[in-house]
Amino acid sequence: MRWEPQRYLRFERERTQPARDLAARLALTSPRTLIDLGCGPGNSTAVLAERFAGAELVGVDVAQEMLQRARAAHPELRFEQGDARSLEPKAPPDLIFSNACLQWLPDHAALFGRLFGLLSPGGVLAVQLPFHLQSPLHRAMDALAREGPWAPRMGAALEALTVHGPEFYYEALAPAAAGVELWVTSYLHVLEGHRAIFDWIASSGLRPFHAALGQGSDRHDFDRALLAAIERDYPLRSDGRVLFAFPRLFIVAHAP
Numbered sequence: 001m002r003w004e005p006q007r008y009l010r011f012e013r014e015r016t017q018p019a020r021d022l023a024a025r026l027a028l029t030s031p032r033t034l035i036d037l038g039c040g041p042g043n044s045t046a047v048l049a050e051r052f053a054g055a056e057l058v059g060v061d062v063a064q065e066m067l068q069r070a071r072a073a074h075p076e077l078r079f080e081q082g083d084a085r086s087l088e089p090k091a092p093p094d095l096i097f098s099n100a101c102l103q104w105l106p107d108h109a110a111l112f113g114r115l116f117g118l119l120s121p122g123g124v125l126a127v128q129l130p131f132h133l134q135s136p137l138h139r140a141m142d143a144l145a146r147e148g149p150w151a152p153r154m155g156a157a158l159e160a161l162t163v164h165g166p167e168f169y170y171e172a173l174a175p176a177a178a179g180v181e182l183w184v185t186s187y188l189h190v191l192e193g194h195r196a197i198f199d200w201i202a203s204s205g206l207r208p209f210h211a212a213l214g215q216g217s218d219r220h221d222f223d224r225a226l227l228a229a230i231e232r233d234y235p236l237r238s239d240g241r242v243l244f245a246f247p248r249l250f251i252v253a254h255a256p
């Protein structure tokens with residue numbers, strides 16, 4: 001399931017804002033080694049380069065198409081191919097930062113525990129996850145997937161994202177941590193109408209559903225029904241725009 005960096009970046013400002021907010025909250029003084037895990041097209045890596053100028057920073061991603069875009073857009077930064085599940089930094093990093101990536105991976109107790117265990121003494125794991133699985137948009141996608149003629153093919157798509165509540169991450173990290181901070185921010189993105197909400201999700205969370213639907217009439221029918229649900233659930237404002245509410249969960253864990 002390939003990414004399309006250009007489509008993903010249509011909403012670059014909105015998608016990067018949580019990375020900016022997370023980086024701004026970090027009280028780290030002069031971290032030496034930083035990893036941007038799931039760096040995508042390099043937008044979050046650029047935020048870290050600005051926030052922690054002078055540190056040794058590497059953006060890591062599993063997708064070559066994202067890395068290509070990252071290297072083209074930010075030739076001054078370093079990017080490497082790697083998998084979050086088997087990350088093995090040469091030296092323990094002072095910061096592992098991950099904006100909107102780890103929801104694509106399962107088994108978060110083991111994953112978060114492993115990443116936290118890689119940190120240097122006093123190091124920080126800083127993660128942002130979309131916390132929107134109960135949003136009208138995701139509920140519509142899930143309901144459509146379960147109800148349509150395509151339902152028998154939708155198992156993997158329905159399981160593609162993993163995001164737990166804040167309590168889960170507290171329990172996973174607090175026993176080994178010097179401190180854990182958690183918060184939820186709901187962004188209200190002002191988008192140019194219903195089609196923009198569709199395009200937003202088509203370049204991220206809808207990808208596993210599209211992969212299962214293929215290119216034929218099922219996909220056409222699914223997309224048409226999803227757009228109708230978006231029109232129903234996200235009323236137009238007086239200027240024709242929509243407010244797209246997008247809650248995000250932030251997790252910051254400090255190593256002793």
Ligand SMILES: C[S@@+](CC[C@H](N)C(=O)[O-])C[C@H]1O[C@@H](n2cnc3c(N)ncnc32)[C@H](O)[C@@H]1O
Pocket residue numbers: 003015016019037038039040041042043044060061062063066082083084085098099100101102104105204
């Ligand atoms: C939604 S993008 C986030 C990009 C960027 N960090 C941002 O702030 O917009 C998610 C990224 O996670 C990457 N990703 C997914 N699974 C991964 C894994 N196992 N290891 C590393 N990166 C992964 C994808 O390739 C994709 O580039």
